[in-house]
Amino acid sequence: MNSKIVDALKSRFGDQTVEATEFRDELTVVVPTEKIVEVCRFLRDDPALKFDLLADLCGLDMYTPVKRFAVVYNLYSLSHKHRIRLKIFTEEEDPKVPTVTGIWGTANWHERETYDMFGIVFEGHPDLRRVYMPDEFEHHPLRKDFPLMGIPGSLPLPKK
Amino acid sequence: MEPRSEDVSRKSRILQALEDQNTSVSFEDALENDMILNMGPQHPATHGVLRLLIRLDGETVVGCVPEVGYLHRGYEKLAESSTFHEFIPHTDRLDYLSPLNNNTAYALAVEKLLGIEAPPRAQYLRVMISELARISSHLMFLGSLAMDVGALTVWMWAFREREKQYDIFENIAGARFTTSYTRIGGLAQDVLPETLAMVKKFVDELPGHLKECEKLLNTNRIFLERTDGIGVIPPEQAIDLGLTGPGLRACGVEHDLRKANPYLVYNNLDFDVPVYSGGDALARYYVRMDEMRESIKLIQQVLQKLPAGDVHAFKPKKVLPRKERVYTKMEELIHDFMIVNFGIEPPVGEIYSAVEAPKGELGFYIYSNGEGYPWRLKIRSPSFSNLQSLTTMMMGCMISDVVAIIASLDPVMGEADK
């Protein structure tokens, strides 16, 4: 099943753009950042693949000098019952990624969460603001250089 | 109290979001204005700390922006500093109405990463505790839906049944809820025969009690008028917005991870998946009542088919060894020391593993780089995705229906905010 999905992707987008790996029977496909919207639309609309549920969208901080941040899309097909994982990479300076809210409406809050936690800006998002931390918070907590205990004074507390 | 000048001078971005939604109507008359109502984080009917900004035209809701994040405890960053075993108590507090289910989901995810499997007795017991947790969560749903539309008696009855379940959980794991019962590779300890007898007694009596509650609600005119046709969502929009679990099954989409991608031993057991079309609050209520009955069927089958054996897998460097061997044998002592101090060392790679939690699809995405700590652990919580569909469900209904809709959606803020 996984090889069929990879073949369909490669025939549509070319061998060079698609890199596929398999681990524990799960397929991970790395695509270039600018092609992500096309790939997602193809995966959702193609009748043999039909990935209509975006189960999860999250960010990943690899903490490498090049290609520091990754965005991971976990897709699921309700009719064919298979899964796929898409990964795109972006740089540390000014991370920008096109949004997929036009394809799956559920990406709205997930992308807001990724922006809140990592600082990755999604271009074209209808309402990009923080979801977990207060709006005035200046840092991005899930980056590897943010300490677990937080930065004292970054969040206000009411007086006793 | 702190001064409010900074709130007044800067227009809040959340109000901006509320006004930018496509609800703008212009009236010349000063009396015909929309009102923005804040149903704040502290409210008896919001099921936890959920803040809703509702735009009202008289009594009709024309727009709604939910705001979450009042219970954000930083789980994912905490997971990056704890070993895989140390994270198990934290999974209890995710969906705190069904903690045993979260423990099972996490144990399955880490076992998938390691490539090991728990022994058959542990798998059957995990099915039993997951279904008991599902009954517990749905009983709470029943109680709060009934209480929110006005029937307080049903809440008391549901809590009486939950107290019996707490006695069972205390016998199994030692704590009423927040059990932390599963371990990587099996369970913490085996179940005593008296506990299995308690479980059997409980599931034999539960259908009678459920019938009593249904007699009060199913033909009650007030209940039907408050839930029928309220909070409708069409199936295509439900899939697009990521709604899973009983909310999706109430729209007519037959999707249950226990049947679609079976995990544990669900493919050896016989059960149905209740599906209702209608997509409204009443359909969600029917789906959950029927799911409780299916869970009862599953537990009765497990009690009959439970095999004898061990509840720990025997994989020396990956699974915590049993205490009597740690105290008497040398290799187990060394393995115990290494696992507790440095963590189990999984291979480099990433997995995503999902189970059917009572609220929807609970998934764990783990990226490991070979150390004892996960490099990244993402929790795909069903309530976070389910809450996005609240805006669609609330369009056009009255302000008093808001409470019934939130209760029928059954969000838990502990997992929505992580």
Added chain:
Amino acid sequence: MGLEHALGDSFVTTKLDLAINWCRKNSLWPMPMGISCCAIEMMAFAGPRFDAARFGSEVFRFSPRQSDVMIVAGTTTYKMAKVVRKIYDQMPDPKWVIAMGACTSSGGMYRTYSVVQGIDQFLPVDVYVAGCPPRPDNLLNALITLQQKVQRGESRGSFPAYVGDKKLNEAQGLPIISG
């Protein structure tokens, strides 16, 4: 507590005070600030098995204007702290606070960037309850301890605050809690 100000210390007000404190302690109406998992145990504490109503906490008033004691149950984050303080300020005097669970007493198992390490950083607390979550009988024990405190006429939250036998004068305000 307000009576001493009006009438001064005398035999009549002392006896009247005892009677008033007895009435107050047997009708403590809680304001449940249920935030997370401890809220479920608080609901069980109000439920049929561990009945809180037999100790006087008959109605759980979700409105702060009509309640005496605020039971903070659940992890308090910095985002929520502002809200909790606002609700606390809306309660009329005399008022008490029960900090339920490990998360409210000291941050609990969450030593992270967004959790307040104990609500006593912004609220005066009268009774701390240990447990994660505390059993409902533990919370009943806390309620009874609070009732004994009310009988003695102590409250950290009222102004001026009464702690033990001393009455702090108005210039001192609330007592300083270290840590």
